[in-house]
Amino acid sequence: MAPSSVTIVGASLAGLRAAEALRRRGFDGPVRLIGAEAHPPYDRPPLSKQVLAGEWEPERAQLTDAGRLGDLDIDWWPGRRAESLSLAERELTLDDGTRLAVDGVVIATGAVPRHLPVEPTPPGVHVLRTLDDAVALRDELDAGPRRVVVVGAGFIGAEVAATCRGRGLEVTLVEALDVPLGRVLGRDMGRVCAEIHLDHGVDLRCGVTVTGFEGRERVEGVRLGDGSVVDADVVVVGIGVTPATAWLESSGLTLDDGVVCDETCLAAPGVVAAGDVARWPNPRFGETMRVEHWDNAVQQGAHAAARLLASDAEAEPYAPVPWFWSDQYDRKIQLAGRVRPDDEVRVVVGSTAERRFVALYGRAGRLVGVLAMNRPRHLMAYRTLLEQGASFDDALAAEV
Ligand SMILES: Cc1cc2nc3c(=O)[nH]c(=O)nc-3n(C[C@H](O)[C@H](O)[C@H](O)COP(=O)(O)OP(=O)(O)OC[C@H]3O[C@@H](n4cnc5c(N)ncnc54)[C@H](O)[C@@H]3O)c2cc1C
Incomplete structure (x- = not known):
């Protein structure tokens, strides 16, 4: 039976696409969209590309606005963080203590950046996940630094390195693996992806870890495990993300590197998950996966909404071919x-x-x-x- 109301936690790509799909499918009950960020839902891919390059004003990454959400009769709660969910009580608690009775729930809280296990971290060391992160980093790049160290040569780190080179900065890219992306693409293709940075004059240091930072008031360098120190005016740490599930610890849902769902994206009766936070068995590949790509957040957001409205008999498996892109140079x-x-x-x-x-x-x-x-x-x-x-x-x- 369709829920009487739907509460979506996480007002970004997957959450927005879920809200839109509910309305497109004719759901006319209350839809709440609760998001920890103050901004209207926006796209993250431009953050490491056009926004960081200074080519786009941040507003251009916006996916919608309060007016359009209002037109869809979506009740948007910006700047509100969910603290806990109780399946037994069917209750969601927010960071200001507000308790909301919920029926259908879409979990779309995405992921949060990993931090290096080194202390202290002086000012000038950044991560890049949110629009605020991107603006803070862009502002520092606008202030005219000379040397940037990027820690982690995964796709986000690689894009930041490319964008910083495009801004004419000296870039050192530090990677713990022998071959960047070797565990994702295999060594040969990982090497090709690394070589485009060498083509563009990046100082690529592989097989080394970061042991600490130089500088107290402001970062001055990055200490590496081989004993060397790389001078730095700005540091960007891009060493991956973890799914944002801390708020669900006591919910009764199964958590295992994400919210564990069945193959239809259902995590519990009346509760679905979508986007970077969701883990589900993809029948096309016979494999349980969690996918951190833009296209998946779009497709899975819409699929999860449809699942909430379907009966168990009607529910369809979610079986995409995952796909993503990365722009570098x-x-x-x-x-x-x-x-x-x-x-x-x-x-x-x-x-x-x-x-x-x-x-x-x-x-x-x-x-x-x-x-x-x-x-x-x-x-x-x-x-x-x-x-x-x-x-x-x-x-x-x-x-x-
Ligand atoms: C810099 C950058 C560049 C990228 N470039 C590409 C690219 O080129 N190609 C590609 O395919 N993918 C790219 N991606 C990945 C893509 O953007 C993500 O896969 C996508 O944003 C996932 O969407 P989501 O809605 O699942 O999660 P998110 O976008 O992470 O959104 C989750 C939202 O939930 C909110 N939230 C978290 N916890 C709570 C809580 N407890 N209560 C309320 N709200 C909460 C968060 O604040 C956030 O707004 C990039 C990502 C980044 C960060």
């Missing part, structure tokens, strides 16, 4: 599918030397992933093969 990197470092990898279009190629990932005879650099048309074509469940041989032989 003049390269667009796109990855579709679910790849592992030990998959077989074959370059089928272009060459890694020209940094314009498509690589296919195969496992147990199946096509499981596609990595493209500046080949968006090919990426889409191979993604269709992924959706069709193509064999690795058929994908290798395909003319796209």
Whole structure:
């Protein structure tokens, strides 16, 4: 039975898409959208790209505004953090002590950045997750520093490094692994992604960890495990995120690196989860996953809303082919599918030397992933093969 009201916790991409989908599907009961941030829902991808580069004013990343939310009769509660949820009492408690009776619940609280386990952290050391983070970092870059150290060469760190180079800054990129992204893309493709930074004059230090910071009033350097110190005016730490589930500890929901859902995105009766916070078994890949990509937040937000309105018999599994992009320098990197470092990898279009190629990932005879650099048309074509469940041989032989 459809809920009498729906409370969405997390007013960002997945939460907004869930709210819109509820209305699109004709749900006319009360919809609350509760978000810890004061801003209307906004897009995060531009934060490490156009906003940090100073090309976009932050407002341009906004996805909606109070007027449009009002038109959809969505009751938006900005700047309000959920502190706890009780499934037994069907009650949500906010940070100011407000207790709300809830019926249907969408959990869309995303993820929070990991911090380095080193103390103290002087001013000038940043993370990048929110619009406020991006503006604070951009303002510091506007103040005319010379040397930036980026800790972590994952996709966010790599984008920050690229944007800072685009601003003419000296950039050192520090990565704990021998090969950046090696555990995601495998060593060969990880190396190619690292090389684009070397092409652009980044000082890439791999296989070293950060042991501390120099400077008290303001960061002056980063101490590394090999005993060296890298001078720094600004430091950005991009070492990954953890799902924002602390507020759900006593809820009665199953938490395990995210909110654990069934294959329809249901976490408990009348409770669904979507976006970076949700973990669910994706039947297409026979694997339980949590996906930190923009496209997944969009699709899963809408799917979770539909699930809340459906009966158990009608409920459909959520079986996407995960997909994301990353813009670094003049390269667009796109990855579709679910790849592992030990998959077989074959370059089928272009060459890694020209940094314009498509690589296919195969496992147990199946096509499981596609990595493209500046080949968006090919990426889409191979993604269709992924959706069709193509064999690795058929994908290798395909003319796209
Ligand atoms: C800098 C940056 C660049 C990115 N670039 C790309 C890209 O190029 N391509 C790509 O595919 N993906 C990219 N991503 C990832 C993408 O933006 C995320 O996957 C997406 O934002 C996830 O949306 P979400 O709604 O699940 O979570 P979030 O966007 O994290 O939103 C969760 C919201 O919930 C709020 N919240 C948390 N806890 C509570 C609480 N207890 N009570 C109330 N509210 C709460 C948070 O404040 C936040 O506003 C990028 C992410 C970042 C940070």
